[in-house]
Amino acid sequence: MAGLAAAFGSGAMTNSLEDIGEADVILVIGSNTTEAHPILGLNIIDSVKNKDARLIVAEPRRIPLVKYADMWLSQKPGTDVALINGLMHVILDIGLADKSFIKERTEGFAAVVAMVEKYTPDYVESITGIPAADIVRAAEIYAGADKATIIYAMGITQHTTGVDNVMTLANLAMMTGNIGQPGMGVNPLRGQNNVQGACDMGALPNVYPGYQSVADVGVRKSFEAAWGRKLPKKPGLTATEMTRAAGTPAAKGGIRAMYIMGENPILSEPDQAHIIAGLKGLDFLVVQDIFLTETARLADVVLPAATFAEKSGTFTSTERRVQPVRKAIQPPGEALSDWKIIGLVSSKFGYKMNYHSSAAIFEEIAAVTPAYGGISHHRIEVCGIHWPCPTPGHPGTPILHTETFARGKGKFHAIDYKPPAEVTDAKYPLILTTGRYLAQWHTGTMTRKVDGLNEIEPEARVDINPADAKKYGVKNKRSVTVTTRRGSVTAKARLTEDVPVGVIYMPFHYAEAAANAVTNPALDPVAKIPELKVAAAKISQK
Amino acid sequence: MARKSDTVSLFINDVPVKIHRGASIMEAAHKAKVDIPHLCNHRHLTPTGACRLCVVELEGEGPGRPLIAACARPAESGMRVLTHTDRAVAARRLVLELLLSDHPGDCLTCEQSGHCKLQDLAYEYQVADSRFRGRRNRYPIDTANPFIVRDFEKCVKCYRCAQACQELQFCEVIDYMGRGFDTMVTSALNRPLPETECVQCGRCVSVCPVGALTEKPSRYRGRSKDLKKTVTTCPYCGVGCAIVLETDGQHIVRVTSREDSPVNKGDLCVKGRFGYGFVNSPDRLITPLIRKDGELVPASWNEAIAAVAAGLKRTKQEYGADAIGFLSSSKCTNEENYLMQKFARAGVGTNNIDNCARL
Numbered sequence: 007m008a009g010l011a012a013a014f015g016s017g018a019m020t021n022s023l024e025d026i027g028e029a030d031v032i033l034v035i036g037s038n039t040t041e042a043h044p045i046l047g048l049n050i051i052d053s054v055k056n057k058d059a060r061l062i063v064a065e066p067r068r069i070p071l072v073k074y075a076d077m078w079l080s081q082k083p084g085t086d087v088a089l090i091n092g093l094m095h096v097i098l099d100i101g102l103a104d105k106s107f108i109k110e111r112t113e114g115f116a117a118v119v120a121m122v123e124k125y126t127p128d129y130v131e132s133i134t135g136i137p138a139a140d141i142v143r144a145a146e147i148y149a150g151a152d153k154a155t156i157i158y159a160m161g162i163t164q165h166t167t168g169v170d171n172v173m174t175l176a177n178l179a180m181m182t183g184n185i186g187q188p189g190m191g192v193n194p195l196r197g198q199n200n201v202q203g204a205c206d207m208g209a210l211p212n213v214y215p216g217y218q219s220v221a222d223v224g225v226r227k228s229f230e231a232a233w234g235r236k237l238p239k240k241p242g243l244t245a246t247e248m249t250r251a252a253g254t255p256a257a258k259g260g261i262r263a264m265y266i267m268g269e270n271p272i273l274s275e276p277d278q279a280h281i282i283a284g285l286k287g288l289d290f291l292v293v294q295d296i297f298l299t300e301t302a303r304l305a306d307v308v309l310p311a312a313t314f315a316e317k318s319g320t321f322t323s324t325e326r327r328v329q330p331v332r333k334a335i336q337p338p339g340e341a342l343s344d345w346k347i348i349g350l351v352s353s354k355f356g357y358k359m360n361y362h363s364s365a366a367i368f369e370e371i372a373a374v375t376p377a378y379g380g381i382s383h384h385r386i387e388v389c390g391i392h393w394p395c396p397t398p399g400h401p402g403t404p405i406l407h408t409e410t411f412a413r414g415k416g417k418f419h420a421i422d423y424k425p426p427a428e429v430t431d432a433k434y435p436l437i438l439t440t441g442r443y444l445a446q447w448h449t450g451t452m453t454r455k456v457d458g459l460n461e462i463e464p465e466a467r468v469d470i471n472p473a474d475a476k477k478y479g480v481k482n483k484r485s486v487t488v489t490t491r492r493g494s495v496t497a498k499a500r501l502t503e504d505v506p507v508g509v510i511y512m513p514f515h516y517a518e519a520a521a522n523a524v525t526n527p528a529l530d531p532v533a534k535i536p537e538l539k540v541a542a543a544k545i546s547q548k
Numbered sequence: 549m550a551r552k553s554d555t556v557s558l559f560i561n562d563v564p565v566k567i568h569r570g571a572s573i574m575e576a577a578h579k580a581k582v583d584i585p586h587l588c589n590h591r592h593l594t595p596t597g598a599c600r601l602c603v604v605e606l607e608g609e610g611p612g613r614p615l616i617a618a619c620a621r622p623a624e625s626g627m628r629v630l631t632h633t634d635r636a637v638a639a640r641r642l643v644l645e646l647l648l649s650d651h652p653g654d655c656l657t658c659e660q661s662g663h664c665k666l667q668d669l670a671y672e673y674q675v676a677d678s679r680f681r682g683r684r685n686r687y688p689i690d691t692a693n694p695f696i697v698r699d700f701e702k703c704v705k706c707y708r709c710a711q712a713c714q715e716l717q718f719c720e721v722i723d724y725m726g727r728g729f730d731t732m733v734t735s736a737l738n739r740p741l742p743e744t745e746c747v748q749c750g751r752c753v754s755v756c757p758v759g760a761l762t763e764k765p766s767r768y769r770g771r772s773k774d775l776k777k778t779v780t781t782c783p784y785c786g787v788g789c790a791i792v793l794e795t796d797g798q799h800i801v802r803v804t805s806r807e808d809s810p811v812n813k814g815d816l817c818v819k820g821r822f823g824y825g826f827v828n829s830p831d832r833l834i835t836p837l838i839r840k841d842g843e844l845v846p847a848s849w850n851e852a853i854a855a856v857a858a859g860l861k862r863t864k865q866e867y868g869a870d871a872i873g874f875l876s877s878s879k880c881t882n883e884e885n886y887l888m889q890k891f892a893r894a895g896v897g898t899n900n901i902d903n904c905a906r907l
Contacts, residue, residue, distance in 0.1 A: 023787065023811065044749070044817035045787045051718045163906070196786030196905075198878035200885070204903040207885035209876035211899050215886060220899050233894040238869065242892075242899030245906065248873035256867035261900070263863035265856070267888055268877025269904055290859035297831055298844075307855050308844060310833035313826070314783040315793055315800055319881030321781045323788025323811070331881055334778035334793040335800065335827075339834025340849060344877075344884040348891055350849070354857035357895035359887065367883040389810040390788075444747060445818050447784055453819060455826035458694030458765060462748060462818070535906040 008533040009172025010192060011217075013180070014406070015413025018202065020191035021155065022392060022404040023325045027053050028189030031151035035064040035086065035175070036161020036539075040071055041444040043159070043195050043324075047071065050157075060151070062144050064089060065161065066439065067469075067511060068504040077144050080506050081134040083439045084165055084426035084540040089141070090174040091423065092130030094181060095122040096145035103149075104183030111411065112180050114418035121420035133423060135506075149182050153189030160197060161441075164538040166427045168530040173419040180416045186408045196324035198448070199314075203322030206378070206393070207371065211242030216375035232374050235357070244534040246527065249275050253287020263290040265351075267344060268311065272300040273449035273520055276527040276536045277492050294347055299451055300517055311344050312337035319345070319364040320386065322393070325404075328381050329390035426540040427528035428491070430508070434542035436474065437509045438488060440525060446515040453515070466497040466519035469511040470545065475501045480547045488512065490524040490543045499547070510543060558627040573618040573629055574602055584631050585640060585669050587757045588706035589619035591807055592814060593715055596620070598707050601669065603639050605630045615639055641673050649680035652701050659697075659766075660759030662773030666704060667758075683729065692740040695748050695764050695822045700732055702760040707733060709752035709761055716815060721746045750821040754805055754814060765822060766802040770794070775801055782820045783879065787811065789820050800824045860896060869897035876903045 011017040026032065026049055040047030047070075053059035054074045063072050064079040064086070072078045081089050097103055098119065108115050127138030148154050156179055162171045175192055184190040196202045208215040218225040220241055230237050243251060243261070249271050254260030264285070275281050285291060285304045293305040302308050316337040322328045337343070342350075345367060349359040361367045365383040372378050377394035385391060391402035406412065430437060445462040447453040454460060468486050480486050486499040488510065497512065497519040505511050512521040526541040557566045558576060565580040572595060577584045587599040595617075603615035607628035615636060618629070630636070647666060655661045670676070687700035710722040710733050721744045725732045735744045753761040775794040782789040790809035794802045803824050807814040836852030837844040847855075863872055874896075876888040885903065892901040 043785050043787050044747075045789055045812045045815050045820075048717065048815055055718065196878075198904065199781070199783050199786060199788065200880065200882065201786060201878040201903065201905045203882040204876055204878040204880070204885040205905055207876075207882050208889045209885040209901055209903040210889075210905075211902050214893075215889070220893075229893075233890060235894040236897075237893050238897050238899050240870070240899060242870070242901055243873060245875055245902040245904060248875070248900060248902065252873070256871040260871065261873040262867050262871040263860060264873045264875065265860065265892075266875040267884070268879045269875045271875065271904075274904055290863055292856050292859065296826070296833060297829075298833060298837075302833075303844075305837075305844070306839045306859060307847075307852055308833060308837035309852060309856070310835060314780065314879075314881075315778075315795075315824070315827050317881070319883045321788060322882060323781075324786030325788070327788055327811070328882070329781045329788055329790070329811075330779075332778050332780040334776065334780065334795045335798055338828075338832050340836070341832065341834055342849075344880050345887055348884065348887040350853045351856050351860075352887070352891040352895045354853050355860060355891075355895055356857075357891065359891070361887075364881065364883040367886060371882065371886050447819060447823070452783070452826040453823055455829040455831060456823050457825065458748075458822055459819070459825075461694040462742070533906065 009169040010176060010194060013173055013176035013417050013419065014411050016406055017194070018326050018406070019193040019324055020185060020406045021188070021193055023049065025188050025404060026050065026155055026157070026193070027057060029053065029059055029153050029155040030189065031060045031062065031148055031154040033062045033064065033148055033154065033156045034071060035156065035158050037157055037159035037195055038065070038069045038161070038441055039157065039195070040069070042197065042442050044444065046195065060147055062147060066506055066509055076147065077140065079136045079140060079144055081136055083437050083509060084167070085134040085423065086162060086171045087167060087174050087421055088125065088130050088133040088423040089136065090178050091122045091125035091421070092127060092134070092141045093145040093148065094118065094178055095125040096127060096142050097149040097181065098122065100146065100149070103181050107183030108181060112416040112418060114420070115181065117420035118177055118181070118418045121422060148178070153187065154182065154184045155190055156192045157195060158193070159195040161539060163194070163533070163535055165535070165540060166528050166530050166537045167424050168535045169532040170421045170424065174421050176416070177418050180418060185416065186405065188405065191405070199323070200321040202324055202326060203320065206322055206375070211244055215371060216377050229374065245271065246275055246529060246534055246536050249281050249284055250527065252284030254284070262288060264288055265292045266301060267294040270299040270301045270449040270451055273514065273517055273522060276522050276525040276538055278520055278523040279493060280527070294344060296341070297451055309347050310339065310341040311347065312341050316341070317343035317364070320368065320383070326392045327390040328378070328386050328393060330383065330386055427537050428526050428540060428542040430542045434490065434544050436543045436545060438490060438524065438541040438543035439509060439511050439539045440514050440521045441511065443513050443515065446513065448515065450515040450517065466513055466516040466521070467500040468497050468545070469500050469502050469505045471503060471505050471507045471509070472501045473507045474510070475499065478545050480545055484547055486545050486547050488524060488543050488545055490526070490541045492524050495519050495521065495523050510545060556623050556625040558623050558625060558629065560629045561631055567623055571623050573604060573621050573623050573627070576623040577618060577629070577631060582631055584618045585672070586619060587665055587704055588708055590708055590755055593708060593711040593755070596707055596711070598705065600643050601640050603636050605633045605636055637673070641675055644670055644673055644675040645678040646680060647704050648675060649678040649682065650684055658759040659762040659771060662771050664759060665757035685729070690740065691764065693742060693748070693764065695750060695818070696741060696753055697762045697764045697767060698734070699760050699762070700734065702758050703733055704758055704760070705731060705733055706757060708755040708757065709733060712751045712755045717747070717749055717751050719745055719747060722752060748818040748822070749816060750818070751815060763802050763822070765825065769799070770796045770801040772802070779806065782816070784819045784823065789816055791816065791820055799828045864896060870900060872896055872898055872900060874901040876901060878903045878905060
């Protein structure tokens with residue numbers, strides 16, 4: 007998000023989901039779309055099969071979408087910047103850069119030209135492992151399209167170079183003029199149902215609702231007026247920073263108490279042992295959730311919450327579409343909607359909150375969040391509205407940056423390739439990368455309570471290329487131990503050529519074989535995203 | 549503006565209607581608010597003309613004029629379509645009799661009862677029994693799939709499930725098998741679905757007009773006709789599909805989709821359609837818990853809220869507001885995330901608030 011915001015002025019999907027059907031070329035990079043965002047996966051396949059769209063999949067693993075792709079670029083994990091710089095090098099070489107778009111709508115291109123100079127196809131092949139000829143062909147296809155779109159997800163962002171990765175993708179789209187019209191754009195897919203909304207609402211350490219900076223004095227004054235309290239100036243800590251500071255002395259900037267709502271950081275954050283020790287070291291931990299999760303078991307107070315089916319409100323989907331959540335049944339026992347619980351806690355703490363409905367809260371959101379200014383519960387009844395929607399008469403905005411970028415001119419960033427924080431060596435010769443299964447979800451809090459889903463995906467598997475299995479003496483379907491510098495996990499080996507030689511793959515859904523017990527907590531310096539997609543590892547079997 | 553030749557004008561039972569060129573007679577009738585019965589036709593699927601229930605007559609074609617399938621025949625300018633002539637109705641009754649001659653009459657216990665196109669048509673056309681008493685297909689009910697029950701004796705061979713699997717889901721697991729009376733619409737060699745490329749999306753179930761394909765988790769837990777329906781947004785990934793919760797007051801009995809939903813147009817994935825069991829799980833937290841002597845024990849809301857406020861106040865007094873961290877949730881609503889950050893910032897006085905966007 008930080009990368010896209012730096013380039014365009016907004017970190018959200020530039021185009022709508024439906025709009026992807028208009029593209030002539032679709033570049034999917036770092037997204038296993040058919041498993042992590044299945045219905046969008048169908049749209050992509052539909053474009054390829056029924057609308058003659060061409061599909062380029064850039065992904066280390068042979069994901070299901072590869073079957074439909076014109077080209078599969080299997081880059082070594084963590085080398086995306088080199089790949090994209092290589093594509094730009096070729097595009098300049100063959101004269102397919104959109105000179106008038108670059109001139110009229112962007113700034114900073116000269117530095118990019120200088121930077122990508124050295125990224126010749128041969129040099130990029132030496133970094134990414136993708137044949138030079140494929141890099142040339144992919145560049146020709148992408149830049150040769152009338153309308154090309156880029157779709158990416160956590161495979162791009164969960165790296166120490168996550169922001170760099172996103173900014174290079176923005177460079178690629180801008181240099182070919184693929185911004186601002188149907189079938190174009192740079193489109194980050196949000197993992198969770200309401201990640202977009204949680205960010206829009208200012209559940210972020212550096213911004214208030216609507217991405218208004220906490221460091222901006224004028225903004226802070228207006229929120230102080232709206233909320234009737236003096237507000238802190240200092241930007242806060244990110245989730246990963248908080249959980250790592252948990253339990254350390256306050257004098258050294260440590261966190262002594264935490265209030266965790268609907269999250270299970272023990273499974274979702276990297277380096278599990280460290281997280282558990284930190285949470286145990288807190289003076290006070292509150293967890294508000296629908297189940298007694300691994301994290302809730304460590305709490306001093308556990309507050310029972312309602313599920314999506316038991317409350318009203320709104321979610322904002324990855325395409326910026328604000329949609330209704332409607333109550334169908336009562337919560338069980340004494341469980342309450344999260345918004346009611348927060349209101350009770352806040353009032354007891356001494357900051358009065360008396361909202362009689364989620365619609366009333368939304369009215370306040372619209373009043374302080376310009377992009378939501380024209381949205382109300384009533385207006386989204388039928389099919390939702392894409393923000394920005396500043397006024398009640400505004401129809402919403404499915405496509406961003408049509409005339410100008412949100413920040414004025416689109417900004418190019420010259421980015422040099424940097425290797426991942428952990429590279430393989432003699433002791434840890436393999437790259438461990440992580441992801442999701444179609445039939446499980448995130449840390450499994452919800453899906454592992456569903457019998458049929460567990461029937462489909464009962465356990466974690468470690469995907470290993472047969473050549474690596476032979477080399478390290480690993481047999482199919484037998485337990486294999488994956489060890490990194492942080493620890494070991496054990497799961498069943500699955501020998502498959504879906505992973506390239508030198509790469510192993512695990513999901514992070516399973517508490518008993520938690521990939522995040524061994525992943526690398528090294529952070530992107532700007533976005534503070536941990537490098538969950540690359541860790542140096544070794545495998546062994548008894 | 550559409551050019552004149554882009555639309556056609558015709559009559560459906562004396563009702564004039566204009567529709568885009570290429571639309572079927574069925575679509576024209578729909579626009580004219582005239583109902584033409586059908587089992588196989590579906591708004592998102594290519595017309596096959598499989599069921600022959602939609603047969604209509606064209607006025608002016610003279611004696612011996614053919615019965616034509618309204619779903620497959622494009623509407624043309626000047627057509628005068630007659631949807632309920634004696635011949636059309638007789639033909640439909642014959643089709644229904646043939647279908648019922650090989651259909652178990654177990655509506656009493658059928659999941660689909662009240663929501664079944666065959667039942668509705670048998671009622672509408674008053675086909676109580678069949679003149680055709682020959683062989684009956686006998687198949688065991690296939691319950692070997694995690695979410696889908698297949699009762700092939702109820703299959704009307706409309707082919708919708710196979711088309712949905714091929715055209716909407718691109719899985720190509722389901723197709724015709726066998727010939728003539730032995731025809732089945734099923735997976736290759738009729739293998740259990742988990743042994744195929746099936747992704748268990750349940751799209752086949754959603755388009756089945758009868759009780760041949762039904763949801764396993766909701767068996768005998770409530771028929772669609774008796775349940776409250778709430779349109780809401782799926783709680784899984786960021787795509788934001790519209791779903792319909794069918795509930796009996798306390799429980800989600802099944803999740804369905806709406807063909808006219810703007811984002812997903814009736815499609816759902818395995819989690820969206822079948823991943824709701826967590827809501828009514830016996831493991832749900834139903835009361836606040838407070839740690840006493842090392843154990844989490846049930847407490848009242850008053851006690852729990854007081855304990856939370858006291859714990860946060862104590863920390864703030866001792867170490868300052870920035871010693872407190874808040875994790876908000878991308879599973880929660882906008883309203884809840886808004887309140888959480890408002891409480892952190894204005895209530896407690898720290899910007900230490902984040903969600904799991906990065907994970």
